Amino acid sequence: MKVIHILNAIEYSGAEIMLYQAAGVFKENKIDTTLLACYPNPGKFEQPMREVGYHVDSVGAEGAFTLFANLFKYFKKNKFDVVHIHSENYYVWKVIILKLTGHNNIVRTFHNNWEFTGWLRYKRALHRNIATWLGVKNHSIGTAVQLNEEQVFFNKSIVINNWIKLNPDLLSRRETVSKLKREELGIAPDTFVMISVGGCSYIKNHGFIFDLIPLLNQAGLKVCYLHVGTGDDEPAEKTLSKKLGLDAQVIFTGNRKDVPELLLLADIYMMPSLFEGLSIALLEAMYYNGLALVNNAPGLANVIVDKKTGYVIDIDQPQNYVKFIQDVAGGAINATNIKAAAKAFVEDNYVVEKNAAKLIEFYKQ
Structure with a gap:
């Protein structure tokens, strides 16, 4: 079976990390996989993807019409059994191009709890429903995303959980x-x-953690913030760290291949995001670190059951974050049972071998 995944760019992000980790499962099931980047720069995760056996192509171009022309030429020349769309940009137009080039087995994954507002919300809802009418099979990465798609965009989908x-x-x-x-x-x-x-x-709201560090310092704690990842806002985050005088307490690691090892060294995993879909990073944190503290936000509060598989505190309450971290550092909170429950939760629901197999069966429907 030949499958192609359409992405914006191949970066160190949730969908790409899942594909990277599932390479062995796809090989075992004789799936020949291609990744297609739609941005001019294919992305920083391109070479590692090639190393695990994926083909990587790019139709990236400046401007929508050039991109559409490149997509049409590419899919006219190259035929696939399944086309799997991950990106939100130009969604319905990509579907129309695929139909015009004879590709009928099209899958769309919804990765986040997008809300959008005003005309954009209605436009995205219209595009989703046109695509479904054209025969696209819809898949959400978790129950929160599925519910969001139904309530915000009137769009039905099946759930195949993310995996690690x-x-x-x-x-x-x-x-x-x-x-x-x-x-x-x-x-x-x-x-x-x-x-x-x-x-x-x-969306990731890392600034909240930077602002938290001076409060933790005032509380007498010796803390370090290990910041793993890069992105458009990284220069601004480094500027904020310097402005707050935190350079000695913040380590910017960039993208790393040893994320599980870094999670093991940490005392707590912080996720103050404004919203998420079903975060791969959070699942890895629950499995390898075990103690996750997250914002009371869509895609987080429905994954972490407060005081059972982790802790949920609204970012409007920074002093509660300080008190909680003080209690953990001081031994007032014993998180042994929480860590065991978080690990078991991931093992029961988010294993790559099981969920990637479900996706393969979805391809065949």
Whole structure:
């Protein structure tokens, strides 16, 4: 089976990381996979994707009409059994081009709890429903996204949960790995480490963590913020860190291939996002770190069950964040049961082998 995934660019983001981790499953099922970038620059994750066996192509161009022409030429020349669209941009026009070039088995994945407002919301709803009428099969990455699609865009979809690749052997070496990684990054053993993993954008709301650090300093805590990921807002975030005098307490790692190891060294995973779909980073944090503190926001509060699989505190309450982190650092909160429940939750619902197999069956329907 020949399958192509249409993406904006091939970056270190949720959909691409899932595809990267599922490469072995697709190979075992004899699926020949191509990734197609629609931006002029294919993206920073291109080479690792090639290394795990994917073909990578690009039709990227400046301007919509040039992109449409490139897409038409590409799909006229290259035929696929399944075309899987991940990107929101020009969605219905991509579907029309695919239909005109003889591609009828089209899948669309909805990755986030998009709301949009005004005319844009109605336009996106119209495009979704036209695409469904043209025969596109809709798939959401979790129940929150499925509900959002129904309520906001009147769009029905089936749920196939996101997935991650589990490494229980790494978990068994937690103490050793944590010690080595702290030494590598120059983090003292007695430093309380907060970590976030994700692109730098207003949605991820990393500025909240920067603003939190001075409050934690005033509370007498010795803290470090391990900032994993890059993005358009990274220069602004570095400027904010410097402005607040936090350069000695913030480590910008950029994109890393050893994210699970970094999660093991941290004391807590922080996710103050304004909204999410079903975050791969959060699932990995629940499995490898076990202690996640998230905002009370769509895509987060429905994954983390407060005080059972993690903790949920609204970002409007920064002092509650400070108190909670103080309690964790001081030993007033025993998170042993929380960590075990978070790990079990991921193992029961978000394993790559099981969920990628469900996607393959969806392709065949």
